[in-house]
Amino acid sequence: MNEPQKSNLINPDFKYKTFAQEDRYVMYALEYLREGNKEEAADLFEKLYENTFNNEYLLEYSRLSFALKRYDDLIEIIEKNREKITNSEDNILKIYILALVQKSEFEKAEKEIKNLLKIEENDSIYELLGSVYIRKGEYNKAKELFGKIYERTSSISSLLSLTDIMYRYTNQRAEAINLLESYITIRGCDNIICSRLLELYQNENNIDGVISILKRTYITFKDKGNAQALEKIYKLLMFYLEKKDVKEAISFLEESGANDEKLLSLYKATQEYKKAYTLANKLYEKSSNIDYLAQIAIIEFEMAKDKRKVLKGVIKKFEYVLTVLDSHVYQNYLGYLLIDYDIDVKKGLYFVKKALEKAPNNLAYIDSLAWGQYKLKDCENAYINMKKVIDATGLNDDEIRLHWEKIKECNK
Template sequence: MSWNRLALIVTVVFFSVYSLNAKELHILSEDELIIQGLLYDEYRAYENSREIFGKLYDNTGAKEYLFREITSALLSGTHIPQSIERLQLWDKSHPDTLEVKRLLIPLYLTNQQLEKAKDQADYLIERSSEPRDLDLASNPYLYMGKFKKALDLLNRVYEKTHHEGVLLRIAAIMDEYTGERKKAIQLLEMHRRMNVVHSNQLYFKLLTLYIKENDVDNVLEVYKLLYAQDKKEKYLSKIIDAYAYKGDMDGAIDFLEKNRVKEKTLYELYKAKKYFEKAIKLANKLYRKDKDAKWLAEKAILLFEKAKDKDDKKMLQEVISLFEKSISQGVDDSIYLNYYGYTLIDKEIDLKKGIKIIKDSLVQQPNNTYYLDSLAWGYYKEHACKKAYETMKKVVDKEGLEEPEIIEHWDAIQKCK
């Protein structure tokens, strides 16, 4: 029967047919053999489908069966020399058939006959300007290391189709073999701006090229594009990493504000930049949202750091109130305890309470020099000079005299009597 009759077959596949062995193939009709072959193809049993279609070709001489046989051989990677011989025999009787050239090129490449593959490619190029033929013909040149010729063919394909996959191959060749990375970037960027991007592969390729160029700005921009279309956490993390690498905290703040994401990261950036009003507003919002009392302690710190007059009584009372409220709601992080205790000590609000709170923070981190410095300062304020000296000496022995506050405390404590 002709190949076109396949469209008229109503197929009901029985696995008893699927399980037939080669010796039983001769008892099947042409229609049954076709069904068998297609079933093998569906299950990617290409070695078996090659045998079926080979049998059909031997029985009928129909080229469609031969071409299916050869295709199955290529997909299975078996019987390549035999397939070449069978196709060459058909080619002698039916010269100038482009379908044959299209099959011979991958057959010769698989069989490492590069020159013969190139000859078939040249023949194909002379007689066809179809994108699929130019694409196929580029492969022998790639195998032979003739990258300029391969690029010429692939560029012609891309000009006709604007296919992303072809462009990605062009970019890879330019990057890895012809030293034209910047040109590859230009082509990819032009495609991105002038066409609808159908997959993330183009963006990933741009990222690879920009990373090789150490172009952090454009790496950042590509991750922004990826995040804009796909709100994945991994893209957001890369964006923040890129801003951190650049040291551009304001850029990171602007991005997070516009996208309304990573509020806790945004809060830390506000603190780092000393944008106290924004940080306080966000701390209030976060406390309302999750009821975590640590935001009360954070707000207390912000209010104190924001104040121009660190001795302002109204401000200090509000700071104390916030710390007390946070502690009553379960906050016991040593960082907050130390800050609160030191404030009570340094401003001489309640020395005994301040020292007790510092000691509580030291239970969590007994060797923390910042906390020991606070305790030494508490002893100094109490005029417990010996305790102050012994405690502060531990700090100096470990940290040296580099930080201004340590120097100030050490000088004062040494003069304590």
């Protein structure tokens, strides 16, 4: 048996009869939503509305139908019940307007928006009108409208819409970028604005602009303690910094302290051995990581003017490192030193062969092997192995060319 008529809480002027299964249907609809089943939830909210004319149910139905792209169904139910929906129900009408836009019914959408504006001049409604202008291809009207909204409110949404129109439709790319730059200069690096500006800089291949925004964003995320986002920004920033200028990448790492491990590798790559040596020692003292001791040994040797003076200490460091680490890189490095400087060729070959067990196709290691074999007068095998290196790399490297000439002479 139906209950007496009650006032709709949203629209007190409209009377509706409660639906006997209302609570049950609401419970089922909410459960469907929890499960992510929007189709079934939408169907239930439609039934709830048709049996109660409660606009809360129509709003939920409209949201779900729009998300499911059921634009025709959404438009039909709202137009069929238009007299029951007052203009104060602007959330329902906004979704209705968006559905009209999706169906390219622009004139009808524009008319509905202007009716809403007669009742209340609201920026969100003006932005809706602007989106209709864009879909109609009336870009100058849209630009003027969003420009006025931005002048009045300085809202992020209006700025994004305005600059998007300028960049994509009215051939004002530089002006759009300038507007976004002005915003972050005055108000700081808002995530959405900086992301948009980064996208435009990337489109324009403006590496300086990209780096500038990424540095700002890095500082913002660092201050907020957002470690995951910070790591992503750092990797992207380092990619562009190294692409532009390794020295600028080094400066950033020195100033920010973002990644001393990366800084050390860049010092070595640019042969800034004094800085590399100081940093490697600092990292070793801080962490006691034996790998840093090996790097100290390499840097010490590479930076020495008279390499024989440091050779004994460098070899001692490597021998200690290799009691702990089973590294083919360090095994080959030590082995080559022992061979090249005639310290202990047989021992050097032992380490080189251990390195080759792990990386049998490494040409640098094969070169070390051939050089050791040459030193032991095993000219035939030295030639065979050195030929592999030459066939793969050619004779551009001075050291390889020297080895090849010596080994060829030996093999005659």
